[in-house]
Amino acid sequence: MNASRRGFLKSTSAGAAGLLLGFYLPERSELAAQTAATGTPAKVNAWVRIGTDDSVTLMIHKSEMGQGTVTSLSQLLAEELECDWKKVRTEFPPIDPAFGLQGVFGSQSIRSGWMPLRTAGAQARDLLVRAAADRWAIDKAECHAANGVISNTVNASKLTFGQVAEAASKLTPSANVPLKTPAQYKLIGKSMPRLDTKDKVTGATKFGIDVRVPGMVYAAVARCPVFGGKVVSFDATKAKAIAGVKDAVQISNGVAVIADNTWAAFAGAKALEIKWDEGPNAVFNSGAIRKSFTEQTMQPGASARKVGNGAIGLNTAAKKIDALYEAPFLAHAPMEPLNCVAHVRADGCDVWASTQMQTGIAGLAAQITGLPPNKITIHTQYLGGGFGRRAGTDYAGEALEIAKAIKVPVKVTWSREHDIQNGNYRPASVTRFAGGLDADGWPLVLTANIACPPMGGGGSFGGGRGGGVDSTSVEGIADLRYSIPHMQVDYHSVTGGVPTTYWRAVGYTQNTFFGESFVDELAVAGGKDPVEVRRRLLASTPRLLGVLNLAAEKAGWGKPLPAGHHHGVAVVNNIGSFTAQVAEVSVTAGKLKVHKVVCATDCGQVVNPAIVEQQIRSAIVFGLSAALKGELTIDGGRVQQSNFHQYDVARMDETPAVEVHIVPSTEAPGGMGEAGVPTIAPAICNAIFAATGKRVRRLPISATSLA
Amino acid sequence: MATIRFTLNGKPQTVDVAPEMPLLWVLRDTLGLTGTKFGCGMAICGACTVHVNGQSTRACSVQANYIAGKNVVTIEGLSADGTHPVQRAWIEKDVPQCGYCQSGQIMGAAAMLAKNSKPSDADIDEVMKFHICRCGTYQDIRAAIHRAAELQAKGGVG
Numbered sequence: 001m002n003a004s005r006r007g008f009l010k011s012t013s014a015g016a017a018g019l020l021l022g023f024y025l026p027e028r029s030e031l032a033a034q035t036a037a038t039g040t041p042a043k044v045n046a047w048v049r050i051g052t053d054d055s056v057t058l059m060i061h062k063s064e065m066g067q068g069t070v071t072s073l074s075q076l077l078a079e080e081l082e083c084d085w086k087k088v089r090t091e092f093p094p095i096d097p098a099f100g101l102q103g104v105f106g107s108q109s110i111r112s113g114w115m116p117l118r119t120a121g122a123q124a125r126d127l128l129v130r131a132a133a134d135r136w137a138i139d140k141a142e143c144h145a146a147n148g149v150i151s152n153t154v155n156a157s158k159l160t161f162g163q164v165a166e167a168a169s170k171l172t173p174s175a176n177v178p179l180k181t182p183a184q185y186k187l188i189g190k191s192m193p194r195l196d197t198k199d200k201v202t203g204a205t206k207f208g209i210d211v212r213v214p215g216m217v218y219a220a221v222a223r224c225p226v227f228g229g230k231v232v233s234f235d236a237t238k239a240k241a242i243a244g245v246k247d248a249v250q251i252s253n254g255v256a257v258i259a260d261n262t263w264a265a266f267a268g269a270k271a272l273e274i275k276w277d278e279g280p281n282a283v284f285n286s287g288a289i290r291k292s293f294t295e296q297t298m299q300p301g302a303s304a305r306k307v308g309n310g311a312i313g314l315n316t317a318a319k320k321i322d323a324l325y326e327a328p329f330l331a332h333a334p335m336e337p338l339n340c341v342a343h344v345r346a347d348g349c350d351v352w353a354s355t356q357m358q359t360g361i362a363g364l365a366a367q368i369t370g371l372p373p374n375k376i377t378i379h380t381q382y383l384g385g386g387f388g389r390r391a392g393t394d395y396a397g398e399a400l401e402i403a404k405a406i407k408v409p410v411k412v413t414w415s416r417e418h419d420i421q422n423g424n425y426r427p428a429s430v431t432r433f434a435g436g437l438d439a440d441g442w443p444l445v446l447t448a449n450i451a452c453p454p455m456g457g458g459g460s461f462g463g464g465r466g467g468g469v470d471s472t473s474v475e476g477i478a479d480l481r482y483s484i485p486h487m488q489v490d491y492h493s494v495t496g497g498v499p500t501t502y503w504r505a506v507g508y509t510q511n512t513f514f515g516e517s518f519v520d521e522l523a524v525a526g527g528k529d530p531v532e533v534r535r536r537l538l539a540s541t542p543r544l545l546g547v548l549n550l551a552a553e554k555a556g557w558g559k560p561l562p563a564g565h566h567h568g569v570a571v572v573n574n575i576g577s578f579t580a581q582v583a584e585v586s587v588t589a590g591k592l593k594v595h596k597v598v599c600a601t602d603c604g605q606v607v608n609p610a611i612v613e614q615q616i617r618s619a620i621v622f623g624l625s626a627a628l629k630g631e632l633t634i635d636g637g638r639v640q641q642s643n644f645h646q647y648d649v650a651r652m653d654e655t656p657a658v659e660v661h662i663v664p665s666t667e668a669p670g671g672m673g674e675a676g677v678p679t680i681a682p683a684i685c686n687a688i689f690a691a692t693g694k695r696v697r698r699l700p701i702s703a704t705s706l707a
Numbered sequence: 708m709a710t711i712r713f714t715l716n717g718k719p720q721t722v723d724v725a726p727e728m729p730l731l732w733v734l735r736d737t738l739g740l741t742g743t744k745f746g747c748g749m750a751i752c753g754a755c756t757v758h759v760n761g762q763s764t765r766a767c768s769v770q771a772n773y774i775a776g777k778n779v780v781t782i783e784g785l786s787a788d789g790t791h792p793v794q795r796a797w798i799e800k801d802v803p804q805c806g807y808c809q810s811g812q813i814m815g816a817a818a819m820l821a822k823n824s825k826p827s828d829a830d831i832d833e834v835m836k837f838h839i840c841r842c843g844t845y846q847d848i849r850a851a852i853h854r855a856a857e858l859q860a861k862g863g864v865g
């Protein structure tokens with residue numbers, strides 16, 4: 001989207017910044033630019049616009065952050081619309097109640113869009129067909145729509161969608177338009193090439209950070225290094241001496257430097273001299289956090305699951321084992337650092353953001369500006385990754401506060417250091433397990449005691465939640481699908497003085513590592529094969545059993561491997577999907593190499609198999625970064641790492657070959673973006689145990705010597 | 708401020724900027740060429756990769772005065788219409804996910820292929836391991852580079 005094209009400049013004298021700058025007056029209609037290009041696109045319904053040139057513009061109400069929504073949601077709409085796929089273009093619409101919640105998290109886009117989008121496509125087609133039938137004065141049953149053309153089955157004449165779109169937009173939608181059966185699908189289930197690829201290989205795609213609005217200034221914010229700290233006073237003399245720096249403005253969580261380019265803004269933010277009130281979180285450090293979480297796991301907590309009786313199980317077990325597992329704080333580190341462009345005027349407010357939370361930003365903008373919702377326009381941009389970080393709204397709140405103060409459009413860009421050190425994080429956590437086996441060596445009891453800050457808090461600090469259970473913090477253990485006679489899971493809401501939030505796959509990111517590793521320990525303690533034990537315990541969960549068997553078969557579980565190579569397995573049922581992974585690793589002189597991962601997934605009806613496979617490969621690399629080396633440490637309430645040299649991520653040479661097998665299914669679609677993340681760490685660590693006899697109980701793996 | 712003259716995507720270009728301003732911000736903020744991305748600002752992620760006199764270069768870590776008189780090519784200038792063999796291979800293999808790192812990946816791959824027309828997996832890793840992709844497109848990138856090498860050998864538009 002070219003923002004400049006849709007507005008015009010007007011000179012004005014800006015307030016706080018004291019500059020002569022232009023400001024941008026957006027036109028209310030997102031369609032303005034399209035109109036010139038396509039004639040007058042008719043809004044057939046909320047999702048579908050059709051131009052007289054037969055162009056089809058589909059509204060993508062969910063953000064595209066790499067997971068393929070632009071393409072797969074278009075497939076849902078176009079399947080029922082029967083438009084010409086080659087003429088499809090897409091737009092991210094402004095906030096509209098017709099779309100429900102506009103935001104992406106929890107791998108929801110396909111799941112939540114599956115019925116409404118196909119229904120919207122079908123309704124739009126029905127309107128177009130009825131308009132054609134009216135034109136021809138025949139019954140709509142005598143019309144047939146395909147590939148953007150409506151055929152008159154009586155006299156063989158034809159009308160294109162573009163020729164009837166205007167008339168269709170004036171008709172009342174029918175309530176119950178039947179949807180296709182799977183046998184009739186032309187697009188759903190097909191690996192349609194991604195619609196966003198071409199622009200992404202020419203540099204044309206506009207991410208949030210690329211937005212340029214006439215009269216826009218650039219800003220960077222200095223935030224307290226201790227979370228929750230506040231500005232006491234600041235001196236901007238040195239910052240203002242930097243060429244390009246214009247001004248400094250205090251906002252609620254720091255001081256913003258306004259400049260005429262990003263580089264000067266970064267330099268200015270660094271040069272500010274700020275006296276902070278660091279607040280209560282300055283006392284935290286990683287060692288003490290681990291110790292206090294560990295101590296908590298020795299106390300009974302809030303009950304997150306109880307099957308049978310854990311104490312009786314442990315008392316009657318023929319053999320008992322216990323283990324303590326740990327995971328660190330993690331940053332999301334999407335490749336596109338956080339950013340936001342905002343323009344606040346007396347009569348309206350525009351926000352341009354690469355965000356997973358459009359609806360939330362709209363609400364926040366109303367709160368900060370005091371403007372009514374209909375004066376606020378959110379312009380969704382492509383996201384350079386999100387992984388949960390962009391489901392928050394803090395970056396937009398800052399931009400809105402600054403824009404309100406300086407009255408000109410402003411782009412706030414976070415440096416990578418800001419992104420790593422001033423974020424919201426995947427929490428650190430500790431889980432203590434005790435388990436036991438029956439006389440035949442099969443698992444009889446599994447108890448877990450989890451200490452984890454709440455994950456769903458969207459930047460909350462956790463601690464003292466009145467004994468309740470944060471469901472996202474226990475998922476992955478409390479919902480283990482194994483039939484074990486006694487299972488008991490307790491939870492402690494703890495705090496590490498670090499704000500926490502969703503991170504791709506949320507609680508499963510650490511809990512599946514914990515749970516699937518401990519189940520492996522139980523298998524080993526009972527002298528059993530890890531796949532055999534899981535098969536037995538999953539007998540009543542056929543879809544999970546199915547992917548376990550498929551992954552084991554495709555990986556050649558139990559068959560000879562190259563010398564020094566070993567297998568490990570893990571399974572998970574999250575976000576409505578069922579996934580198993582078998583990792584093949586070697587450990588040579590203490591050095592781990594992950595050679596290959598075979599992944600089987602059952603995610604119900606697949607909309608685009610190529611995108612599903614892409615998401616699995618993506619998730620495995622994302623999980624691999626955390627498994628191998630992801631760790632943030634805290635000292636004096638500060639994050640000690642600052643950029644990729646200290647918070648490194650998986651690189652090409654560390655990435656295993658990934659083989660994906662999808663189980664054919666017509667069940668309702670499951671989620672995909674997060675499905676492949678949880679199992680990679682335990683599959684690798686279980687393989688490390690097979691290779692070395694060493695049990696990795698703490699992530700990242702680099703914290704444990706494998707020599 | 709300094710006046711710096713250089714060649715940008717085949718055309719003469721003049722900018723008046725602080726001489727120590729990184730090329731990345733000259734391109735993005737001064738000239739509005741936003742295809743070159745900011746990822747780390749310290750030459751460790753590869754998102755800002757451009758070609759300077761044909762060499763793969765991290766635009767975040769070279770100053771404006773360094774490019775005076777030099778020939779700079781960005782993703783916008785790699786080909787007129789997205790038909791460089793690397794871009795064609797990327798499209799064929801549908802490599803990008805979020806796409807944010809891909810300008811840098813493509814520029815890095817194109818510079819490598821200009822020197823090594825038939826890279827092995829190990830050759831590719833050696834160059835491309837300095838390009839981070841948080842979406843994990845590495846396997847697809849490797850396949851696309853092999854494909855680009857084939858297209859280039861067949862006389863692809865370069």
Ligand code: FES
Nearest residue numbers: 746747748753767
């Ligand atoms: S931004 Fe230049 S290498 Fe990361």
Ligand code: FES
Nearest residue numbers: 805806840841842
């Ligand atoms: S495609 Fe998203 S960072 Fe590479």
